Amino acid sequence: MSRKVEKTKKTLPGLYIISTPIGNLGDMTYRAKAVLEQADIIACEDTRVTGKLLAYFEVKTPTISYHDHNEKKVLPQLLERLEAGQIVGLVSDAGTPLISDPGYHLVKEAREAGHFVSSIPGASAILAALTSAGLPTDRFMFAGFLSNKTQARRKTLAELASVKATLIFYESAKRLKDSLKDIFDVLGDREAAVCRELTKLFEEVRRGSLAELVEHYDQNDRPKGEIVIVIGPRGETEVTIDKLDDALIKALENLSVKEAVAAVTYSLGLKRKQVYERALKISGNK
Numbered sequence: 067m068s069r070k071v072e073k074t075k076k077t078l079p080g081l082y083i084i085s086t087p088i089g090n091l092g093d094m095t096y097r098a099k100a101v102l103e104q105a106d107i108i109a110c111e112d113t114r115v116t117g118k119l120l121a122y123f124e125v126k127t128p129t130i131s132y133h134d135h136n137e138k139k140v141l142p143q144l145l146e147r148l149e150a151g152q153i154v155g156l157v158s159d160a161g162t163p164l165i166s167d168p169g170y171h172l173v174k175e176a177r178e179a180g181h182f183v184s185s186i187p188g189a190s191a192i193l194a195a196l197t198s199a200g201l202p203t204d205r206f207m208f209a210g211f212l213s214n215k216t217q218a219r220r221k222t223l224a225e226l227a228s229v230k231a232t233l234i235f236y237e238s239a240k241r242l243k244d245s246l247k248d249i250f251d252v253l254g255d256r257e258a259a260v261c262r263e264l265t266k267l268f269e270e271v272r273r274g275s276l277a278e279l280v281e282h283y284d285q286n287d288r289p290k291g292e293i294v295i296v297i298g299p300r301g302e303t304e305v306t307i308d309k310l311d312d313a314l315i316k317a318l319e320n321l322s323v324k325e326a327v328a329a330v331t332y333s334l335g336l337k338r339k340q341v342y343e344r345a346l347k348i349s350g351n352k
Contacts, residue, residue: 085188227332254333
């Protein structure tokens, strides 16, 4: 279903995925405010968080809590409103909805039912981090939050090690140090950036090699605020035996031989047989 919305003063009935500021309220778009005002209901993760945003912009539209834990109950209610020809707005606590936030099932079922669905673009922590990190932007992959469990986190990183693109992760401040160490162990020493409190007063983008970032956060207090980690793609430089051995020695400090071989094979772009033979020699297993 295609409709020209940009020149329509009155918002058409349907579901609108509305991006909201990730920190700086000045990033709210005129169109987002207009749709929020004209909506019949606004579905949001936390009505208290969204309530503060709406109060600031003097929007009086009623809200309804919609999140992973009440989705089965609330989703049918929202579909009924769409069937009745209402305007339903969907927001997350901050940024663009559906990106590591609820909403996928609502959009899917709304489209399958033939309702008009439109996205009101705006702030996104992913793009803000990517474009300010100074790392390649021509190809990138957003991988959400890494697991808070070490083994699961390393397994995910090993699966991503061969991806020839800049990698982007969300992370909490309390897990940043451990995650950076695992990223370094599994992916090797790549260029990276830790982006913190984007668009806010104390915004910080710390850029360097993964080794430098691990050392920095090892020696300093835990950072505050919301964090995005941006990891540059694997380099294409020639790999010497010394470089291979150094990578294996570091990987074997925290990983099994099998895990270390997989991680180094991906991170250095070598053949598994070559890496496995060196790993056995270094580890003393024959």
